[in-house]
Amino acid sequence: MLKEAIYHRPKNNFAYAYDEKTVHIMMKSKKQDLDRVDLLYGDPYIWKDGAWQYKTKEMKLSGSDEWFDYWFAAVEPEFRRLRYGFECSGQAESIIYTERGFYAELPKDIGSFFAFPFLHAVDAFKAPEWVKETVWYQIFPERFADGDPHLNRKDTKKWGTSPDKTSFFGGDFQGILNRLDHLQELGINGIYFTPVFQAETNHKYDTTNYLAVDPQFGNKELLKNLIRECHRREIKVMLDAVFNHSGYCFAPFQDVLKNGEKSKYKDWFHIHRFPLQEGDTIHYDAFGFEKAMPKLNTENPEVRNYLLQTAVYWIKEFDIDAWRLDVANEVSHDFWREFRRAVKSVKPDVYILGEVWHDSMAWLQGDQFDAVMNYRLADTVVDFFAKGKATANQFKNEVSHLLHSYPLSVNEAAFNLLDSHDTPRILTVADEDKESLKLTFLFHLSFIGTPCIYYGDEIGMTGESDPDCRKCMIWGESEQDRDLFHFVQKLIELRKKIPAFCNQGDFAFIDLHPAAVSYTRKNETETLLFIINPTEQTVEVNLPDHFKGMANLWTGDSLESSAALIQKKGFLILYKQK
Structure with missing residues (x-):
């Protein structure tokens, strides 16, 4: 037994309040x-x-990556307090793992054991419930549809x-x-707009006035x-703030350019x-090093108040x-904590999404963001299904790790x-x-979380990196992949x-074939089995x-055989209810 690989920390993803009565606990060990x-x-x-009176609960092997196995248990402490440890069995030996090490x-x-001192409901991470049922659609407003040519600049190019x-x-x-009929027909119920505030560029990430919409848009x-x-159509709306x-x-920066050290805004930057x-x-x-995008000093009280008032407005x-x-x-984390308090005081179920491309646990502890843009998952899914750069095992390892x-x-x-x-x-x-692409969408839309579709992907639009990925939406149905x-x-x-x-089903990989990716989504009354063959x-x-x-969920047929043939770049979705 490799004791050095056994790890738990009573914090973050290893021990946390899932809701007002449930504590989730995880431990990891060397794989197998x-x-x-x-x-x-x-x-x-x-x-x-x-x-000391204690209970024993067998932990579930909830997944594995390249190096580790992960063990999981959910418990409901009667008095909201916990002391706990782990009995680890393997290689014909059994040991007790505690905060102070290993015991025979x-x-x-009980001072040796890990402690979860008290389950405070307010400490549980709580994102808005509606988000879990949302399928987003990202719109780059300048390239989606021209509805009022009278607003167009003189240098506006021909659509397409x-x-x-x-x-x-x-x-x-x-x-x-x-x-909007197109989006409603597709079935999305959330729109993420890139910035709509007054700015000089087509992308609008260089805000000129945070309290005005860009006249190009209306x-x-x-x-x-x-x-x-x-x-009215039950579609949520997310705006983009810079x-x-x-x-x-931006007027304060122009003042600094004009008045230099005498500017009252010099400490805004x-x-x-x-x-x-x-x-x-x-x-x-x-x-x-983009000179057109000067960094704001969010430690300055005037800047902080201005931005928080903007968010609330x-x-x-x-x-x-x-x-x-x-x-x-x-x-700074400090600014985002104050931002959360400000916007949640106005609308408690507002969703706060941060652009972070890497490990984001520091922002996801219930005091800052409700989510980040999950580029880590995107890279994994795209590398496997779209690029063919990874094996099925590598893909499963990375998803489990994430x-x-x-x-x-x-x-x-x-x-x-x-x-x-920002991507091809x-x-x-x-x-x-x-x-x-269809297999990519299948995994994307059957995975845990809240998925987003970039405008035009649903009709087969192509494009390399900026500016090609920001092409005009194609509206002629004969040119769309229906x-x-x-x-x-x-x-x-x-x-x-x-x-x-x-999101009302546990996710777990299941090994059925070395070249295919198979996984289940389960709850108390439903079981789904997905088998995807990318070869x-x-x-x-x-x-x-x-x-x-x-039942074959895609065709409606019933699968009676114990063997299933999955065609090249094909899939099978099986479903049953209790």
Whole structure:
């Protein structure tokens, strides 16, 4: 038994309050090293005849990655307090693992055990419940639809021509309003808009005025109408805020440019020295080294108040449902804690999504974000299904590692995407292989979390990195891939219709064939089995007895055989209810 690999920490993803009465506990060990782990737990104040009274619960092997096995148990402490340890069995030996190390026998001093001092409901991570049922659709407003040509700039290019990084095509709020039927037909119930606030560029990530909509898109009343119409159709709305940096034409920054050290706004930014620029060198912090995006000093009380008032204003006045926060990892945790308190005090079920591309546990402890953009999962899914860069085992290892990096409550609200305005389009990454794309969508829309579709992916749009991934939406049906549209539509329909397909079902990989990816989604009344064959050959899968007789969810047929043939780049979804 490799004791050095056995690990638990009573914090974060290893021990946390799942809800007001349940504690989730996880331990990890070297892969295939232990045969069984039992959780030993009890209230620290319950003793009898001088002995601590504890219970034993067998932990579930909840998954494995390349190096580790993960063991999981959920317990409901009667008095909301816990002391606990682990009995680890394997290699013909059994040991007790505690906070103070390993013991051959159960130590009598409970001070040796791990402690969960008290389960406070307020400490449980709580994302809005509605998010778990949401399928998002990301819209880049400038490229979605031109509904009012009178708003177009003089340099507006013809819709559908090739973009460059400075192109304008005239997309606006009216265009989105005109095309909501398309989104409703697809089945989405959440829209994520990239920034709509006044700015100089087509992407609007260089905010000029945080309290004004960009006139290229329309006016505030039109935006209100758009949001009201979305809500009437039961579609949530998420706006994009850029609080890490402003635009070059932001009035306070222009004041600093004009008045230098005498500017009352000089402390709104991170200025190294004056003048602000000498040649190509800037003397202030920016997003990267982009001089047009000066970094805001969120430790300055005036800046902080301005941004917090901005966040509250758009919720109060426009009834938005969510904020997506750009470059969120470069803003202080302290600011985001205050941001959460401010927006949740106005609308408790507002969804807060941070742009963080790497491990994000520091932001996901219930005091800052409800989710981050799950690029870690996106990279894993895209590498396997679209690029063919990983084996089935490598894919399963990475997904398991990611799932066990966070609490279940975090995974249920995770914002899962395949591509975005910052990446090449998924079909292009898949070398325009539509069958591989369908398998990617299948996994994406049957996985735990809240999935997002980038505009146009559902009709087969292609595009390399910016600016090509920001091409104009294709609206001529003869130019759209309607078969792909209906495929995605059906997956979304199943996700809405079957709780276990969505977030009301445990996720677990199951090994049925070395080249295929198989997994289950289960709850107390439903079982789903997914088998995905990403290869160029038909594979035969022998099903365990308890999967026999399940219905083929895609075709409606019943599978009576113990063997299933999965065609090349094909799939099988089996379903049964108790």
